[in-house]
Amino acid sequence: MPRSIILGCGSYLPERIVTNDELAQRVDTTDEWIVERTGIRQRHIAEDGQFTSDLAFAAAERAIDHAGIAVDDIDLVILATTTPDQTFPSTATKVQARLGMSNGAAFDIQAVCSGFLYGISTADAFIRSGQAKTVLLIGAETFSRILDWEDRSTCVLFGDGAGAVVLQASANGASAGDDGAGSGHNQERGILSTHLHSDGKLNDLLYVDGGPSSTQTVGHVRMVGREVFRHAVTNLAAVVDEALDANGLERDDISWIVPHQANKRILDSTARKLGVSPERVVTTVDRHANTSAASIPLALDAAVKDGRIKRGDLLLLEAMGGGLTWGSALVRW
Numbered sequence: 001m002p003r004s005i006i007l008g009c010g011s012y013l014p015e016r017i018v019t020n021d022e023l024a025q026r027v028d029t030t031d032e033w034i035v036e037r038t039g040i041r042q043r044h045i046a047e048d049g050q051f052t053s054d055l056a057f058a059a060a061e062r063a064i065d066h067a068g069i070a071v072d073d074i075d076l077v078i079l080a081t082t083t084p085d086q087t088f089p090s091t092a093t094k095v096q097a098r099l100g101m102s103n104g105a106a107f108d109i110q111a112v113c114s115g116f117l118y119g120i121s122t123a124d125a126f127i128r129s130g131q132a133k134t135v136l137l138i139g140a141e142t143f144s145r146i147l148d149w150e151d152r153s154t155c156v157l158f159g160d161g162a163g164a165v166v167l168q169a170s171a172n173g174a175s176a177g178d179d180g181a182g183s184g185h186n187q188e189r190g191i192l193s194t195h196l197h198s199d200g201k202l203n204d205l206l207y208v209d210g211g212p213s214s215t216q217t218v219g220h221v222r223m224v225g226r227e228v229f230r231h232a233v234t235n236l237a238a239v240v241d242e243a244l245d246a247n248g249l250e251r252d253d254i255s256w257i258v259p260h261q262a263n264k265r266i267l268d269s270t271a272r273k274l275g276v277s278p279e280r281v282v283t284t285v286d287r288h289a290n291t292s293a294a295s296i297p298l299a300l301d302a303a304v305k306d307g308r309i310k311r312g313d314l315l316l317l318e319a320m321g322g323g324l325t326w327g328s329a330l331v332r333w
Helices: 020-024 031-038 052-067 091-099 112-129 184-188 200-205 225-246 264-274 292-305
Strands: 003-012 017-019 042-044 076-080 105-109 134-142 160-170 190-198 206-208 221-223 256-259 314-321 325-332
Touching (some): 003 292, 017 020, 020 031, 052 292, 076 091, 112 160, 112 190, 112 292, 200 206, 225 264, 256 292
Parallel strands (some): 076 105, 256 314
Antiparallel strands (some): 190 325, 314 325
């Protein structure tokens, strides 16, 4: 059975940066209040007329370039997003068209902040089953479009952005550019396992109060922050251990945790619960805020491009989002 390896990654952030001080001019908040409770100092916000598909396309081009493949090599485009351009068709098909793909398939996937992990599990399943050889997976959001800018408990938390990875089938866990000789790391490369969960009874803890079937409106994000925090720390620690147990590994084997960037306090609390040093947690929430399905690939790309993540490193990706949904993926880079 082929293994899915990540050939390359890329990301894109809108040019407009909104600082905490700028937000404090709109809502009753301060830079100190936001930093103390969330660790966020700024966020990127899409311009008027700049859509999720625009961000996704830019990240996709960079990932394809980093992977060193041609667009014609791609069999499948999966786009994880909560903020599609339209109710239908899928935003993934718009990206497919802009890339000039004349073959394959494209669809969206929706699991809010866990969306990228649901996407990586789906892409891995397509590759392992032989239905696709090369998959472009994107997480992209214009979350600013569904925020209530008068609700300081939510509007300070989120930002816009996109990240993407290219996954490809490899029978032995080594990419076409690896000789595989004398290197256990090359032999082990790829998606080792994915683990997905949801609990629909907790829907009302984090949701958008609108939709085409109910109110025919887009609605705004609503959240019971204290309860979401409590579930996040418990569920994320559990799903990390689930991934390690499935592969016979220990916490000390993890090179980097690449988490969903929801809140610095959640990241720190989860690390403490796991007994993992904060220095092994990739953190971008201070610069990006919570970009929902885009946050993990944005953080991954940042750590790959600055040299922290190196070939052979064991990465633990984890997230929790509305639904509630949560999950993890263990990846040998």
